[in-house]
Amino acid sequence: xxxxxxxxxxxxxxxxxxxxxxxxxxxxxxxxxxxxxxxxxxxxxxxxxxxxxxxxxxxxxxxxxxxxxxxxxxxxxxxxxxxxxxxxxxxxxxxxxxxxxxxxxxxxxxxxxxxxxxxxxxxxxxxxxxxxxxxxxxxxxxxxxxxxxxxxxxxxxxxxxxxxxxxxxxxxxxxxxxxxxxxxxxxxxxxxxxxxxxxxxxxxxxxxxxxxxxxxxxxxxxxxxxxxxxxxxxxxxxxxxxxxxxxxxxxxxxxxxxxxxxxxxxxxxxxxxxxxxxxxxxxxxxxxxxxxxxxxxxxxxxxxxxxxxxxxxxxxxxxxxxxxxxxxxxxxxxxxxxxxxxxxxxxxxxxxxxxxxxxxxxxxxxx
Amino acid sequence: xxxxxxxxxxxxxxxxxxxxxxxxxxxxxxxxxxxxxxxxxxxxxxxxxxxxxxxxxxxxxxxxxxxxxxxxxxxxxxxxxxxxxxxxxxxxxxxxxxxxxxxxxxxxxxxxxxxxxxxxxxxxxxxxxxxxxxxxxxxxxxxxxxxxxxxxxxxxxxxxxxxxxxxxxxxxxxxxxxxxxxxxxxxxxxxxxxxxxxxxxxxxxxxxxxxxxxxxxxxxxxxxxxxxxxxxxxxxxxxxxxxxxxxxxxxxxxxxxx
Ligand SMILES: Cc1cc2nc3c(=O)[nH]c(=O)nc-3n(C[C@H](O)[C@H](O)[C@H](O)COP(=O)(O)OP(=O)(O)OC[C@H]3O[C@@H](n4cnc5c(N)ncnc54)[C@H](O)[C@@H]3O)c2cc1C
Numbered sequence: 001x002x003x004x005x006x007x008x009x010x011x012x013x014x015x016x017x018x019x020x021x022x023x024x025x026x027x028x029x030x031x032x033x034x035x036x037x038x039x040x041x042x043x044x045x046x047x048x049x050x051x052x053x054x055x056x057x058x059x060x061x062x063x064x065x066x067x068x069x070x071x072x073x074x075x076x077x078x079x080x081x082x083x084x085x086x087x088x089x090x091x092x093x094x095x096x097x098x099x100x101x102x103x104x105x106x107x108x109x110x111x112x113x114x115x116x117x118x119x120x121x122x123x124x125x126x127x128x129x130x131x132x133x134x135x136x137x138x139x140x141x142x143x144x145x146x147x148x149x150x151x152x153x154x155x156x157x158x159x160x161x162x163x164x165x166x167x168x169x170x171x172x173x174x175x176x177x178x179x180x181x182x183x184x185x186x187x188x189x190x191x192x193x194x195x196x197x198x199x200x201x202x203x204x205x206x207x208x209x210x211x212x213x214x215x216x217x218x219x220x221x222x223x224x225x226x227x228x229x230x231x232x233x234x235x236x237x238x239x240x241x242x243x244x245x246x247x248x249x250x251x252x253x254x255x256x257x258x259x260x261x262x263x264x265x266x267x268x269x270x271x272x273x274x275x276x277x278x279x280x281x282x283x284x285x286x287x288x289x290x291x292x293x294x295x296x297x298x299x300x301x302x303x304x305x306x307x308x309x310x311x312x313x314x315x316x317x318x319x320x321x322x323x324x325x326x327x328x329x330x331x332x333x334x335x336x337x338x339x340x341x342x343x344x345x346x347x348x349x350x351x352x353x354x355x356x357x358x359x360x361x362x363x364x365x366x367x
Numbered sequence: 368x369x370x371x372x373x374x375x376x377x378x379x380x381x382x383x384x385x386x387x388x389x390x391x392x393x394x395x396x397x398x399x400x401x402x403x404x405x406x407x408x409x410x411x412x413x414x415x416x417x418x419x420x421x422x423x424x425x426x427x428x429x430x431x432x433x434x435x436x437x438x439x440x441x442x443x444x445x446x447x448x449x450x451x452x453x454x455x456x457x458x459x460x461x462x463x464x465x466x467x468x469x470x471x472x473x474x475x476x477x478x479x480x481x482x483x484x485x486x487x488x489x490x491x492x493x494x495x496x497x498x499x500x501x502x503x504x505x506x507x508x509x510x511x512x513x514x515x516x517x518x519x520x521x522x523x524x525x526x527x528x529x530x531x532x533x534x535x536x537x538x539x540x541x542x543x544x545x546x547x548x549x550x551x552x553x554x555x556x557x558x559x560x561x562x563x564x565x566x567x568x569x570x571x572x573x574x575x576x577x578x579x580x581x582x583x584x585x586x587x588x589x590x591x592x593x594x595x596x597x598x599x600x601x602x603x604x605x606x607x608x609x610x611x612x613x614x615x616x617x618x619x620x621x622x623x624x625x
Contacts, residue, residue, distance in 0.1 A: 012582065055622075057620075071576075110511060137505060138505060141471075145475040145487075149475035149476045150479060155561050156561070159470070162572035162573050162574075164575060173381055173469070174381040174382075174391075174469065176381060176384075176386050177566070180566060181563045182562070192574070193575065194575045195576040200577075223484075224484035225484060225514070226513065226514040226515070228500070228512035229511065230509055230510070230511045232508055232510075233509075235508070244509075245622065297507075298507065299617065299622040320616075320620055320622065324613075333597075338599050338612070338613070339600045340601045340609045340610075340612060341600065341601065341602045342606060342609050343606075347606050347610055350607050351610040354607070354610050
């Protein structure tokens with residue numbers, strides 16, 4: 001009897017799966033192997049997404065907003081993403097067809113007049129059908145409201161929690177009522193009302209906008225506002241929910257003193273798993289997870305934490321998760337963006353030493 | 368410049384579950400800040416509400432420190448408020464109302480109408496000559512200091528460092544006056560207006576998801592291959608190399624600055 005290789009090469013066509021293939025399938029390198037690339041050659045209209053970047057990347061909320069625009073846009077509508085602040089990441093999976101980056105308008109600086117003038121110039125030149133912005137506290141919520149107030153002929157909705165091609169909805173009267181209306185021109189989206197996962201990739205071409213460069217040059221007049229600088233509260237003083245960098249200890253951490261000096265060296269807030277808290281190593285208010293706190297740090301360093309679902313629930317909004325664990329099959333490894341397999345104590349000690357050296361060399365270079 | 372007149376705008380709030388009228392916490396913070404500022408600079412303070420003078424929520428504000436509440440009943444709200452705020456040096460508001468549309472737009476619309484600057488998310492305010500220094504809230508433990516030229520509108524953040532003091536005696540002493548109810552403005556500009564329809568029943572909002580029309584093969588593929596990146600796993604090397612990997616990851620993503 002002859003066995004047929006069940007994994008023999010095949011071709012997928014519109015009619016379905018074709019087993020008879022004459023040549024071996026060409027292996028084309030695409031950035032997203034399972035996703036078809038969506039290209040919009042002769043676009044007639046635009047939808048515009050405006051968002052600030054953070055450290056050169058877009059946060060989940062901003063990505064959701066771009067995805068929202070991409071889902072809504074039809075084959076003849078281009079999604080133009082106007083990114084305020086530097087952008088170092090690739091946005092092909094986010095849903096943008098075209099990108100304009102204005103690095104001088106990053107969220108760390110307070111320049112509402114210049115920002116409003118720049119985005120108004122872009123809006124003027126592309127005449128978008130809809131404008132989407134994340135309704136957040138890093139500047140987009142503020143800028144969006146300034147935009148709405150300056151263009152009172154445009155219909156607008158803020159804190160939108162639900163929407164599709166025909167309607168938007170938000171909570172009103174202190175969250176006691178849900179109200180619906182037709183899709184307005186300016187939409188400020190609340191977080192997590194869109195699934196940022198898209199089944200297609202987009203071209204995400206960068207284009208330079210000359211319009212905006214001109215306005216930024218003309219807008220150097222002294223304004224009513226004066227920025228006195230952004231400051232960061234010491235990690236030990238801020239609430240865990242608000243912390244940006246958390247080092248978290250689990251059952252795999254034996255020596256709390258080492259752990260605490262690592263947190264100090266990294267200027268990070270301290271968190272812990274339930275087991276570590278139950279052991280009396282940390283106060284109850286440090287517990288992260290389903291029965292503890294939900295955190296949304298940019299960096300979460302999980303040391304000796306297995307990653308039980310109850311714990312992972314508490315860190316679902318963390319951007320970069322790094323794990324140190326002796327067990328490569330722990331569930332935390334699947335969640336983490338980077339896992340280092342090894343003994344917690346040893347690696348923590350080495351990290352502390354390396355950080356001390358790095359800080360010293362930085363001081364010397366500066367001096 | 369000395370601040371001669373301060374105005375604070377208050378809205379009628381609602382209890383989130385019972386729907387009972389009550390003060391709106393954000394506005395009470397603004398009120399308390401305004402009262403403190405007015406007392407320390409001995410300036411005139413106007414507490415203004417646009418809406419129904421009969422609203423029982425207003426009594427809460429009397430108890431929280433307002434001696435007198437001026438009520439503007441004329442519509443449109445923004446224009447009539449602006450007409451009453453022409454010679455005010457500092458206007459304080461909460462960041463979002465708890466009644467009506469809760470859009471958080473009012474201070475911005477008012478700022479455009481009066482042509483004065485606005486700073487939102489204020490935690491602390493301090494007067495410095497002809498400027499006001501504002502400490503602004505940012506997520507992730509960040510704060511920003513901004514100086515703004517007066518007159519200005521400041522919207523107070525819910526986390527502002529203010530303690531509310533409720534006194535029944537003040538509620539009894541305070542009074543509510545209705546300002547001339549005829550509208551002083553008669554323009555009808557478009558106002559970002561949308562027709563909102565209140566849903567009869569409260570429900571969970573639906574999340575928008577991209578439609579995926581896959582072939583049977585595609586669905587099978589997506590079921591068996593997870594797109595989960597799963598991250599990099601570093602197994603090799605001694606502890607120095609491993610620690611170095613962590614540090615370079617942190618540096619690469621600008622999470623540390625050394
Ligand atoms: C109703 C309910 C609610 C819960 N709520 C929470 C919650 O809010 N938060 C929470 O955290 N948990 C919660 N839990 C508990 C949760 O299920 C887990 O038991 C707990 O998170 C496990 O903690 P852990 O990972 O620190 O310990 P363990 O599961 O013991 O894991 C220890 C990890 O450390 C590793 N390790 C051991 N030694 C070393 C070493 N020397 N170096 C490096 N790694 C090492 C091990 O490989 C292991 O992966 C809840 C449970 C229930 C039932």
